[in-house]
Amino acid sequence: MRLLLPDTERTPQRSDGVAAKTGDAPRRPPVVWKIRGWLSQRSYWTLAAVGLAVPLAFWTALTAFGSVNRVFLPGPYDVVHRIGTWFHDDDLLADVGISCFRVIAGWALSALVALPLGLFIGTFRVVQALLEPLTDFIRYMPAVAFIPLVMLWIGIDEGAKVAIIFIGTFFQMVLMVAEDVRRVPMAQIEVAQTLGASRGEIIDEVIIPSAKPALLDTLRLTMGWAWTYLVVAELVAANSGLGYAVIKAQRFLQTDKIFAGILLIGAIGLVMDQGFRLLHRLAFPYVYARS
Amino acid sequence: MSAIRCRGVGKVFGDGHARVVALENVTLEVTEGEFVTLVGASGCGKSTLLRLIAGLDEYTAGEIEAGGAPVLAPGADRAMVFQNYSLYPWLTVMRNVKFARQLAIHTRDRTSVDVEAACGRADALLGLMGLAQVAEAYPSQLSGGMQQRVAIARALMTRPHILLMDEPFGALDAQTREVMHDLILHVCRLEGCTVLFVTHDVDEAIYLGQRVVLMAPRPGRIDSIHTVPLPAKRTLSMKHSAEFLELRERILERIRETSGLRTDLELLEKLSRHVTV
Helix, strand or coil, X not given: CHHHCCCHHHCCCCCCCHHHHHCCCCCCCCCCCCCCCCCCHHHHHHHHHHXXXXXXXXXXXXXXXXXXXXXXXXXXXXXXXXXXXXXXXXXXXXXXXXHHHHHHHHHHHHHHHHHHHHHHHHHCHHHHHHHHHHHHHHHCCCHHXXXXXXXXXXXXXXXXXXXXXXHHHHHHHHHHHHHHHHCXXXXXXXXXXXXCCCHHHHHHHHHHHHHHHHHHHHHXXXXXXXXXXXXXXXXXXXXXXHHHHHHHHHHCCCHHHHHHHHHHHHHHHHHHHHHHHHHHHHHCHHHHCCC | CEEEEEEEEEEEECCHHHCEEEEEEEEEEEXXXXXXXXXXXXXXXXXXXXXXXXXXXXXXXXXXXXXXXXCCCCCCCEEEECCCCCCCCCCCHHHHHCHHHHCHHHHCCCCHXXXXXXXXXXXXXXXXXXXXXXXXXXXXXXXXXXXXXXXHHHHHCCCCCEEEEECCCCCCCHHHHHHHHHHHHHHHHHHCCEEEEECCCXXXXXXXXXXXXXXXXXXXXXXXXXXXXXXXXXXXHHHHCHHHXXXXXXXXXHHHXXXXXXXXXXXXXXXXXXXXX
């Protein structure tokens, strides 16, 4: 396999001429396990495919030979079939749509507040002192435990589901945004000061543009967390959505539907994650620019 | 007339047990158009002094004047070049150099003639710094030497009276540094700005400076000021001249004395004898 061949281009030439005489370049061990080594795009995606295919094959084999009861572990075919019937008979797209709406709404609301708040925490020590310990305290509280309070205060309609996702995402997001802002190199800020920039200009022209790539990464990561709160959010008097479908399937012991719901959430998350990565490349070409 | 005047300047960090005297009773005058270098062992407060003059930190004693006015905050009359990480990676080289132009302080009362002149100046600076070819590149695509040229061009863009440089070539290799030395001397003569240049490299300090200010640690203070006995226009061959070598030796000896970093030959001898036995 190409992958396992030593990297001949990087083999050092011996200066004493011994290697030249015998015609054998001294061999380095294969570079596959080199720390932070390089890997071709092709090898990367081949390995990624193997990483996905092996568990799938294992799963298929486990169920195909009938050694496991289907109620405990449905086969891949059962799950695909279930997605098909879900799509035709139970309006899968509506479930996907409402779940996406809830996740994105909770996440976007959280970003709307966390971005400016994190910017202030990361920029001004007084705001940090005032709000960071408080945020640190709240973020350890389990979002699930807020369900009764949310029902009491907000009710049981869409707002409640969005609120649960907001609670699960917001407090982590504020701290990460503040950290991104704090990581802007002091030299970048001080240069602007010595060029005559005002405080507002430093925030607008230095801190925000400098932190932007890290902020987009934070938004990508927190979107992932928002999805993990979906099932919890749809515990609250829901009658639609992927998380609700999983909970309902549990009641009827429809293991294949549980699998289908979980896999669909994973797939949507993966697509969104890749979307964020693509956006990152398009929005910040300089991060990837190398001569 | 003096461009920078420090009188009895002191700087104390922290208080109580954490109290550290970084600078004590620093008195220094730099005349307009002069190129002065600051050298000394680490911890002698040379960077601290530069930051105080830039207005980035507050001094706790004495007074500092730049261009006749007391220093209270950073100002566009005192541009600073840092060792690294100061370029804006999201801006191209050209837009880094033009960064200051968009700031309110430089756009107030601006006429179209000024705008045109500024564009011309950016082009001229890039040409002068040998950056014309890479004007549209991002900083991450440039070598360390090129990046520092961009940082210098950006600092010069608004015609500062004073240029403060904090080990700007510290991260560059020796060959690149030599090229940068002649470049910075040439540019500063053209621009006519006053330069205060911090370095830990004694050769660099003598080659660039008309005067070398030698600082000593614990507490940070000025130890001695040496006038460099070389013609104003420096050439590489001067690095081998008797005057250069003699001054270099004198300064190095003094740094060793003040920093307490003398090699104890007797102790080394004893240790090596102990190993062979």
